[in-house]
Every structure is written in C-alpha cells, then in structure tokens.
Amino acid sequence: MVEPLWTSAEIAAATGGRAIGAPFVAAGVSIDTRTLQPGDLFVALAGERDGYEFVASAMAKGAAGALVTQAVDGPSLQVPNALKALEQLGIAARDRAADARRCAVTGSVGKTSVTQAIAAALKLAGPSHNSVLSYNNHIGVPLTLARMPRKTKRAVFEIGMNHSGEIRPLVQMVRPHVAVVTTVGAAHTENFSDGEAGVARAKAEIFEGLELSGVAILNADNHWFDLLKAAAEAHGARALSFGRHKGCAARLIEMETAASGAVVIAEIHGQTLRFPIAQSGAHWGPNSLATILAVEALGAPVEIALEVLADFAPLAGRGETHRLVVDGAPITLIDESYNANPISMRAALATLAGSKAAGRKIAVLTDMLEMGEDAPAIHAALAEPIAAAGVDLVFLAGPDMRALWDILPASVRGAWRETAALLAIDVRCAIGPGDVVMAKGSKGSKASLVVQALLDAALNPQTAATGKTR
Ligand SMILES: Nc1ncnc2c1ncn2[C@@H]1O[C@H](COP(=O)(O)OP(=O)(O)OP(=O)(O)O)[C@@H](O)[C@H]1O
Numbered sequence: 001m002v003e004p005l006w007t008s009a010e011i012a013a014a015t016g017g018r019a020i021g022a023p024f025v026a027a028g029v030s031i032d033t034r035t036l037q038p039g040d041l042f043v044a045l046a047g048e049r050d051g052y053e054f055v056a057s058a059m060a061k062g063a064a065g066a067l068v069t070q071a072v073d074g075p076s077l078q079v080p081n082a083l084k085a086l087e088q089l090g091i092a093a094r095d096r097a098a099d100a101r102r103c104a105v106t107g108s109v110g111k112t113s114v115t116q117a118i119a120a121a122l123k124l125a126g127p128s129h130n131s132v133l134s135y136n137n138h139i140g141v142p143l144t145l146a147r148m149p150r151k152t153k154r155a156v157f158e159i160g161m162n163h164s165g166e167i168r169p170l171v172q173m174v175r176p177h178v179a180v181v182t183t184v185g186a187a188h189t190e191n192f193s194d195g196e197a198g199v200a201r202a203k204a205e206i207f208e209g210l211e212l213s214g215v216a217i218l219n220a221d222n223h224w225f226d227l228l229k230a231a232a233e234a235h236g237a238r239a240l241s242f243g244r245h246k247g248c249a250a251r252l253i254e255m256e257t258a259a260s261g262a263v264v265i266a267e268i269h270g271q272t273l274r275f276p277i278a279q280s281g282a283h284w285g286p287n288s289l290a291t292i293l294a295v296e297a298l299g300a301p302v303e304i305a306l307e308v309l310a311d312f313a314p315l316a317g318r319g320e321t322h323r324l325v326v327d328g329a330p331i332t333l334i335d336e337s338y339n340a341n342p343i344s345m346r347a348a349l350a351t352l353a354g355s356k357a358a359g360r361k362i363a364v365l366t367d368m369l370e371m372g373e374d375a376p377a378i379h380a381a382l383a384e385p386i387a388a389a390g391v392d393l394v395f396l397a398g399p400d401m402r403a404l405w406d407i408l409p410a411s412v413r414g415a416w417r418e419t420a421a422l423l424a425i426d427v428r429c430a431i432g433p434g435d436v437v438m439a440k441g442s443k444g445s446k447a448s449l450v451v452q453a454l455l456d457a458a459l460n461p462q463t464a465a466t467g468k469t470r
C-alpha cells in the first residue's frame with residue numbers, strides 16, 4: 001500500500017491548524033481544483049479569487065480534506081494564512097525526510113531543463129522527488145516540498161526569481177546540499193537598476209540556504225563565475241565548475257552533432273568520457289555537465305546520469321523538433337517558443353545554425369519581454385548572432401523586434417508584424433521544401449502561435465495556391 005503523504009494530525013502539528021470535521025489522510029497536495037486528484041489535500045490559497053470559493057468544488061472532486069482560512073463543512077484544518085501553512089507543511093516534509101539529499105537549481109535560463117534532467121536520473125537511483133515543470137516561485141517551491149514523500153532519498157527543486165530577495169526565503173525552505181547555477185545573464189533586467197550584476201547577486205542568494213559542507217555547481221564560462229564562486233565559498237560551500245575552461249571539474253572538450261542529438265566529449269574529474277545525448281542544442285553541452293555533477297553530488301552514480309542524458313529529449317517548447325509536411329512542403333520545425341531572453345535566443349540561433357537543412361534556415365522571433373529601457377538595443381543586437389548562424393530568412397513580431405528589423409539586411413528580411421498571430425500567416429506562406437524553421441520568443445509574445453499555426457497547417461493542408469514567395 002502507498003504510504004499516506006499526510007495525516008490531518010500531521011498537518012495540524014505542522015501548521016497549528018484547528019481541526020474541523022473528521023480526521024483524514026491525504027495522498028497528495030493541490031492548490032488548483034482543475035488539476036486536483038482524488039485524495040489530495042486542497043490548500044485554499046488566496047489569489048485573484050479567494051481559495052475558499054473553490055473548497056466545495058475541491059471536495060466534490062474527491063479532496064481528502066482542505067487547508068482553509070475560513071471554516072468550511074467537511075474535513076479540514078483552519079489556519080490564519082494558507083500560504084504560510086503551505087510553507088510550514090513544506091518545511092515539515094523536508095525535516096521528516098531527514099535522509100534526503102536535496103538539490104536546488106537556479107539560473108537565468110536552463111533551470112527546468114537541468115532540473116528535469118537531474119530528476120530523471122534521480123528516479124533511477126532510488127526514491128526521489130522533484131519540481132513539476134517550472135514550479136519555482138513562492139508558491140511552487142513550498143508546494144513541491146509539501147508533496148515530498150517521507151521516504152525520499154534524493155530531491156531536486158527549481159528555484160526562480162524576478163527580483164532581488166526572492167530566492168532567499170525559498171532556499172531557506174529547501175536547504176539544499178547541492179546548489180546549481182546554470183548561467184547568469186540579461187533576464188528580468190528591468191527589475192535590476194544595476195543590470196546583470198544585480199541578477200548575479202540575486203542568484204547568489206541560493207548559497208545562503210546551503211546545508212553545511214554544501215556543494216555549489218557553477219558555470220565557469222559565465223562572466224559571473226568568480227562572483228558566484230566567492231559567494232558560494234563565503235557560505236562554506238565547495239565549488240565545482242563545468243564549462244570549457246581548463247581546470248573545470250567537468251570540462252567540455254567537444255560536442256559533435258549526431259544523426260539525432262549529439263555526442264559530448266568531456267573530462268570529468270580528469271577522466272575523459274564520450275557520451276551521446278538526445279539533445280542537439282549546443283547549450284546541452286554545459287547542461288549535461290551540470291546534470292552529471294549534480295547527480296554525483298547527490299550521491300548517485302555518474303553512469304545513471306549518462307544513461308538518462310542519452311534519452312532525455314527536448315522538453316515542450318525548448319528545442320522540441322517536429323518534422324511536418326505543410327502545404328506539400330516537408331519542413332523541420334524547432335519549437336523554442338516556451339520562453340526567451342538574450343542568452344536563450346543566442347543558444348536557439350546556434351541550434352538553428354547547427355541544424356542540417358536541405359532548404360533554408362528560417363528564424364521566427366518574437367519580442368523578449370522584461371528587458372527594460374534598453375529593449376530596442378538588446379533586440380537589435382541579435383543581428384550579429386543571426387548573421388553568425390547563417391540564417392537565410394528572418395520573421396519578426398512585436399514592437400521591440402522592430403529595432404532588429406530596421407537593421408537587418410534586406411536579403412534576410414521575411415516580414416515584421418505587430419503580433420505573432422499575424423506573422424504566422426507570413427511564415428506559412430513563405431516556407432518551402434527542406435526548410436528548417438526555428439520559432440522563439442518570450443511566453444507573453446507568443447511565438448507559440450506560429451508553432452501552433454504550422455502544426456495545424458500540417459494537419460489541414462491548403463489545396464489552393466498558397467501564394468508562396470519562393
Ligand atoms: N544553458 C542554456 N543556455 C542557453 N539556453 C538554454 C540553456 N538551457 C536551456 N536553454 C533554453 O532556454 C529556454 C528556457 O529553458 P528552461 O525552461 O530550461 O529555462 P528556465 O530557466 O527554467 O526558464 P523559466 O525562467 O521560464 O522557468 C529554452 O528555449 C531552452 O532550450
């Protein structure tokens with residue numbers, strides 16, 4: 001029988017909640033009635049609408065009980081503040097799984113990618129636990145902790161931030177033994193008066209929550225490596241580096257593209273390894289090495305990390321590759337539409353550069369958001385990596401992308417539109433046999449609409465003339 005995650009008595013002890021109705025046993029924890037599973041504890045957080053309004057629906061969907069701020073009919077615990085109670089539950093989960101080694105992953109890009117790769121390896125090494133997708137904020141982190149089974153041996157948590165000071169309380173909840181910073185760059189810079197340096201210092205907050213004799217896994221190729229290393233060591237951590245630099249604990253020597261994915265040649269603690277990975281993006285060289293170091297620092301064998309990396313395919317919107325026939329033209333679509341900032345834009349353009357195209361290489365780029373007042377210049381600066389990637393045709397959407405459009409050579413100009421929805425039509429009309437199309441932009445600027453339009457078009461081919469520009 002599966003061991004219960006929480007009894008109502010344990011929840012009461014952790015939160016100081018007042019028990020109402022019959023005692024209960026919860027198999028999971030949910031904050032959202034749309035995804036609630038029968039047997040879950042429903043935590044009624046205050047949001048745009050008070051969570052209290054959803055308690056009846058949670059109970060109707062089979063919630064075992066609820067954590068509420070206002071008394072309800074049915075098995076529940078009443079607390080003054082539901083978010084605080086969720087945090088207390090998370091901390092209780094952490095403390096009762098006393099043998100678990102915990103890892104926290106942060107960075108300007110690659111958090112989910114690396115967290116999920118580590119998670120896949122930990123699953124093979126014994127009872128483990130991990131964040132779901134990007135549950136990395138003041139709700140996602142305590143929720144993930146509160147869901148941690150008591151017998152967990154290893155766990156990995158994604159920790160994100162938009163502002164300085166946000167990582168600090170989250171990492172104090174997780175108290176990791178291992179902290180990974182994937183990379184630091186210009187993300188959310190509009191929230192930092194001192195730009196990237198401020199972002200780096202905010203990321204360094206992750207070391208403040210490290211357990212004694214912690215391990216910090218850091219990207220030696222990143223400009224902020226020295227700052228992060230010094231911060232980690234100031235908190236008593238041992239720093240392990242990954243990247244191309246000599247002296248890295250995990251040194252990337254070469255990455256060769258393969259028929260599907262790539263082959264990484266690296267030196268790990270002085271030993272040369274050559275291993276296949278299922279990803280072709282160049283950023284998966286460093287991501288793989290960070291994964292290997294983290295898995296090892298969590299006390300699992302490196303071989304397990306290698307086994308997982310050989311199979312770990314791109315996550316949705318993060319390099320997922322589709323081979324489609326659109327209006328009679330076989331094309332390759334690289335879906336990078338999940339999110340974007342200048343670092344991941346450059347990484348995605350490098351992936352496009354490395355792709356094998358019988359036709360043209362086409363970049364479909366939508367605005368990178370939260371770039372502050374330098375946004376037009378940051379967008380215009382993409383002209384250089386676009387040229388370096390040998391992109392044949394560029395389609396752009398959004399007000400900030402206009403600055404890039406204005407300086408692009410006429411030979412590569414596809415179209416610029418106000419919105420991604422409008423741009424989708426141009427892209428569909430332009431593509432031809434053998435083209436590789438890479439679509440990327442911030443979540444809010446919706447490059448995903450272009451991806452979706454091409455996926456839909458593949459299912460619903462046009463028979464009439466499409467007005468192709470080729
Ligand atoms: N090391 C890396 N360097 C550059 N780009 C990367 C790296 N790892 C992943 N990416 C790309 O960055 C984008 C975001 O990846 P991912 O979701 O893993 O990042 P994240 O940090 O979790 O983002 P979020 O802040 O939205 O949670 C994807 O397009 C992905 O392919």
Ligand SMILES: [Mg+2]
Binds near residue numbers: 112
């Ligand atoms: Mg994420």
